[in-house]
Amino acid sequence: MIRIALLGATGSIGRSTLEVVARHPDRFRVVAVSAHRSIDALADIVARVSPEIAVLTDEATWSGRRGGERANGTTWKVGAEAATELAARDDVDVVVNALVGAAGLEPTLAALESGRRLALANKESLVAGGPLVRPALKRGGGTLIPVDSEHSAILQCIHGAPDRSVQRVVLTASGGPFRGWTRDELTDVGPEAALKHPTWDMGAKITIDSATLANKALEVIEAHVLYGLDYDHIGAVVHPQSIVHSFVEFVDGSVLAQVGEPTMELPILYALSHPERVPDATLRGFDPVACSPLTFEEIDHGAFPLFGLGVAAGRRGGVAPCAFNAGNEIAVAAFLEHRVSFPGMARVVEAAMEAVGDADPRTVAEVREADREARRAARAELERLEESPA
Ligand SMILES: NC(=O)c1ccc[n+]([C@@H]2O[C@H](COP(=O)([O-])OP(=O)(O)OC[C@H]3O[C@@H](n4cnc5c(N)ncnc54)[C@H](OP(=O)(O)O)[C@@H]3O)[C@@H](O)[C@H]2O)c1
Structure with a gap:
């Protein structure tokens, strides 16, 4: 029986993973799940698959609902660190990282460092923290299998x-x-x-x-x-x-x-x-x-x-891919809120890429610093575009 920790269980990849697992109950069991804010959807999943642990990463959402979600012997935990801890548990065979965005970086590294098999949908963690991934894989002796x-x-x-x-x-x-x-x-x-x-x-x-x-x-x-x-x-x-x-x-x-x-069910399987x-x-x-x-x-x-722009960031290397990803996350969120035009998104991303240097990041803290710097520049460009869209 392969024991699975499913991070991002409420998302599109998360739900497809649950479908695949449900068809093969003799092989796979989901023992831990996470979501960010979708507490009701996560509670439904808990009721269906009875995992040992459920994590809600957004603390503000949890504090509004404290107490209502304990059932079935599932232990509930709260916060991003609790999700990262799931990725490193000794009693888990496969970690499915189906989070969206650079928030997936710490769980990706935790799974690799602790020698787990990582089934990775969260491509943003590879883009933001690329230089850290191979060393983590080597140190931990785990396996990295793409879901894309x-x-x-x-x-x-x-x-x-x-x-x-x-x-x-x-x-x-x-x-x-x-x-x-x-x-x-x-x-x-x-x-x-x-x-x-x-x-x-x-x-x-x-x-x-x-x-x-x-x-x-x-x-x-x-x-x-x-x-x-x-x-x-x-x-x-x-x-x-x-x-x-x-x-x-x-x-x-x-x-x-x-x-x-x-x-996506085939690459997940x-x-x-x-x-x-x-x-x-x-x-x-x-x-x-x-x-x-x-x-x-x-x-x-x-x-x-x-x-x-993205391929140029890849060729530049260092923290440029991290900045491309961070700027893109800001641009996509703004586009979904009608705050930037479709072509304007590229300007926001360019500003993010211009804000960082070329050094290779050696630690998660250095990746996070570049990510913050790029997001600051992207938000500033967004405000500038909102004031004068041309
Ligand atoms: N969907 C696909 O067919 C597909 C194909 C190839 C690759 N991918 C990759 O797979 C990843 C997931 O994509 P998706 O389409 O499944 O995304 P999605 O439907 O938006 O689901 C994202 C999941 O991550 C959680 N989440 C969101 N923000 C978070 C945060 N800040 N911290 C922790 N958890 C957070 C969400 O929880 P809530 O529900 O509580 O918000 C949800 O469970 C992405 O990297 C994507 O590029 C997806």
């Missing part, structure tokens, strides 16, 4: 391949709801339109990131951290059908791709069972004819500048 469909695809393609046999990877992007739009046409789009993703049903933040293609930049950096490839050997193409999840090109010119209907494959009738039944045709396009850098 593109990186899961790469892992599935390179499984068993000899060292140094990968030449290049190419990530696919759906292109989001505004694929084919020009920069001018994007001036007035609002969050309602941006939240209508054509192929994936996901949380609000990643859905906006998919519309701007910031998500693909985060994934390029994620691929660099996970697979140690330099940026000249990580590409991205638009693939509107979201059937091919990534390509891996080997040194002899051979190319493998992992394909399938767009569902693979991350839980890796390197085994678990039979799952719900996920079987691929029909190539129904999926045709499969098409591929270049990314439009003029209309979607956040992609290029």
Whole structure:
């Protein structure tokens, strides 16, 4: 029985993980869960799966409701540190980090330092704390398995391949709801339109990131951290059908791709069972004819500048990816509140990237300092844009 700590149980990946686990009760058991503010949704999950521990990370939400949620022998805890402690527990086999944003960094590092298997959806922690991740993995002796469909695809393609046999990877992007739009046409789009993703049903933040293609930049950096490839050997193409999840090109010119209907349940199941494959009738039944045709396009850098900004941050290295991510989190939250235009988000992110130096962070405190600095600059740029939008 594989014992799972599920951080971010109330989110889109969290709920999909619970679905997968519910189909395989003989293999997996969720023993710990967390949410940030969705206390009622978390209480429902506790009632359904009876975990040993439930954590609510937002203390203010908890203090308004103290006392009402104890049941079923589940121990309730409060605060971000309690979630980080879940990630390091000796009696947990797999930590699923399905938090959103850089708040996931400490749990990611705690899981790796303590030698757990980390099934990682929270790409922002790899982007913000990339230089700390490999050393933590080495010290702790744990395993890092990506949940992101593109990186899961790469892992599935390179499984068993000899060292140094990968030449290049190419990530696919759906292109989001505004694929084919020009920069001018994007001036007035609002969050309602941006939240209508054509192929994936996901949380609000990643859905906006998919519309701007910031998500693909985060994934390029994620691929660099996970697979140690330099940026000249990580590409991205638009693939509107979201059937091919990534390509891996080997040194002899051979190319493998992992394909399938767009569902996060498959990469989640693979991350839980890796390197085994678990039979799952719900996920079987691929029909190539129904999926045709499969098409591929270049990314439009003029209309979607956040992609290029993110890749530039990755190439710059040090705390630049952390600043890109922090600025992007501020920009997305502001866009969802109608405080910045779709094109204005790139200005906010640029300001965040300009605010930090180039040093490599060596500690979480240094990452957090760069993150704060970048957020300060992003908020200042946001206010400037609100005063004079042009
Ligand atoms: N959704 C997808 O299909 C998909 C695919 C690939 C990768 N990912 C990645 O997976 C991660 C989760 O995405 P999602 O779409 O599942 O997000 P989501 O639906 O917004 O869920 C986020 C989860 O994190 C919790 N949370 C939010 N802010 C937090 C904070 N400051 N501290 C601690 N917990 C916090 C939320 O709790 P509350 O409910 O209480 O707010 C919720 O449980 C992201 O990094 C995303 O990029 C997602």
